[in-house]
Amino acid sequence: MILVLEQILNGLQYGVMLFLLAAGLTLIFGIMGVINLAHGSLYMVGAYAGTWVAAETGSFWLGLPAALAAAAVTGLAIEAAVVRRLYARDHLDQVLATFALILTFNQLIVIGFGRQPVFTMLPEAFAGSIELIPGLHYPPYRLLIIAAGLLVAVGLYFLINRTRIGMLVRAGSTNREMVRALGVDIRLLYTVVFGLGALLAGLAGYMAGPILAVQVGMGEQILLATFVVVVIGGVGSIRGAFVAGIVLGIVDTCLRAFLPGLLRQVMAGPEADALGIGISSMGIYLLMALVLLIRPKGLFAAGS
């Protein structure tokens, strides 16, 4: 029971990380119609910039603004230099151009930081573990991530449902042409949204640092899972990204934690482990295929 609870918390933590990435991705896709494969690169940039500053200054908390700023500035630069030219193009050109950005960013990071993974320190106040309920010891840093993710979700909810920018974002994801026709400076809106998405990716990247290895290619590993979240949730829907992110995080984590053990009941150890790992890696894609077969536009698709 304790173990299940622990894994659900781990899943929740992974889920909010996925949400942070998926929120930016789905905003960018839903409003601008751009498939941005390089979103994972922004996550990586945030992780490296924050980790570097934290290592130089010796303070985890100083790394945070550095990560946010680096990711946001990089995002704005990408938008201005590349993505802006892709709005009117078809998805193929967007896929190719942002794939090229992945190659470029990965190699720039290799040149700057080398191929070895970099490790981020934990903030001192959050090191160790605390006892949540009797018998359940849990690292508070993971709780911090969950809290931060939920805070961002609430913030985005208010931003999108209660502010003028949010109103335009919602309108834009439903009918882009209409927003443009109403005389809104859609170009500025695009830039703001892209910068915001980059900022969230950077936040996720930096927070992932102490848990996962900060390394070249870390963006692609999580990018596919993020795309799955976006598609399951329904393209353009923040609410969908949140629900799908949490569900996917928990499903993925629990499959990985428990499936090999369950299979070991019916077959030999090493084979059970291999098959269990294989099937649990397939899990999120299986889930996506199922959802799309039942609801071809995702769970919370705009306009459905």
Place this chain on the structure above:
Amino acid sequence: MRVLGFAVLVAALAALPFVTDALGQAAWLALATRILIYGIAAASLNFILGYGGMVSFGHAAFFGIGGYVVGILFTHHASGEPLFGVIPGTDQMLVTLPVAILVAGLFAAAIGALSLRTGGVQFIMITLAFAQMLFFLFVSLKAYGGEDGIIIRRTNALPGLNMRDKATLYWVVLTIAVLFFLGLRRLINSSFGAVISGIRQNERRMAALGIPAYRYKLAAFVLSGMGAGLAGALMANFLRFASPDMMHWTKSGELMIMVILGGVGTLFGPFLGAGVFLMLETFLASWSEHWPLALGLILLVVVLGTRGGIEALIRRLSALGRGGGQ
């Protein structure tokens, strides 16, 4: 005139082993073989992507399946144990290639039947999802090497030919590529090809004409998967190796890059794209360890600067040249 040009091109390609032999550049022959094989895979993808408007982001799955058919059949041939206790292994190319094409086609039929229920970005993602599932399935199949893949100790045999000779293998691949290309051209120019093109341009209008779009799209998807399976089987023969990497999503991305680079919806484009991509990769890699940076920047310039890929660029340049001559 076009027939003559094609004949000259094929003759030049057929003579390539003598040239590389004379120059002592065996690596060029290997590169040319890879370009032909990837050209087949990219042209297969282009058939549904460029002509049918179906952006499959999981085509490496069929490529990998083709490779694994060769690898698995060889494993059972070497061990003498039949697959599932009934299917004997083999190392005969005349058997392995058709089987690879058939199995890839069966997988394409299953994946396509489900994926084609969606469209747009959802289609891109669901094809990717199925490919990833197969990727992880093969990673976890310890019996066939798992993550490490299968080593195929000898290239498949063809009666009367010494397949260990690199030039012979190249000629075999070239022959298959030429046949594939001629077949593809017939397919594109057939009424089937016209329907596929029509569905891309306006699916509703084709439906109004009484054409069942779903069935035609599925047939095209299956044919395309079979082509990719053929390429995968050839690649497994060339590398004497099959691994899950063949169906990794970055491989699907590379195939798509070859298509876009060469020219979407053109006959020769994917071959050109495969050639340019692999040559860039090879030469940049020998020039600097930071070659992905250069490759990334070149791709970026190409996609932002040209519309319609290299094929369109060549056509525009040649039109410019003709215009200047008059």
